[in-house]
């Protein structure tokens with residue numbers, strides 16, 4: 001009987017009510033975008049205020065795109081227990097420099113050798129597999145999940161165009177450690193929908209239940 005529980009990250013939160021809705025729905029992590037060009041961008045002050053609302057065992061994730069070390073330091077000071085997520089062109093050294101656990105995003109363009117990519121980031125806490133979109137991320141686009149090989153040596157966070165309607169297929173096909181969603185639970189960019197968040201989390205639980213039942 002599988003007891004695996006697919007973890008859930010809701011990303012791109014900008015409002016207190018959306019943080020509260022993600023927590024109430026059972027999210028394991030919430031993502032805050034520190035990339036100024038994103039419509040979901042939050043300032044350091046907003047990061048501090050939003051992260052402060054998180055109860056124990058709900059992890060803030062600070063998301064960066066080619067950020068300066070100063071911005072990273074400010075974000076870590078604002079959310080000391082945050083997991084970092086590097087979503088730009090950061091190499092291993094830049095990801096390791098803050099000395100904190102981090103997710104390395106992988107833009108899954110056709111032909112990406114994920115095992116080779118993973119070998120370059122042995123210190124990552126996980127790989128967040130996202131679609132290749134202009135503007136780095138948050139594009140609401142699904143990539144071809146069959147591009148994901150078996151034997152990825154790091155926990156996989158499935159991302160890219162997920163929503164309440166397709167996440168069951170994603171979990172059952174990929175069997176990721178976790179899933180990540182932004183636009184698929186939004187009314188507008190940066191404005192989340194509490195009902196969609198709840199439905200997304202319920203769908204992930206349904207997928208886990210189907211997997212567990214298939215193993216009995």
Ligand SMILES: O=C(O)c1ccccc1NCC(=O)[C@H](O)[C@H](O)COP(=O)(O)O
Nearest residue numbers: 011038136137138140160161181182183
């Ligand atoms: O969310 C953004 O606006 C964003 C902007 C620039 C770089 C990364 C960004 N988001 C990263 C995430 O982790 C998103 O959750 C991920 O790209 C999936 O987004 P979606 O396809 O909209 O669910």
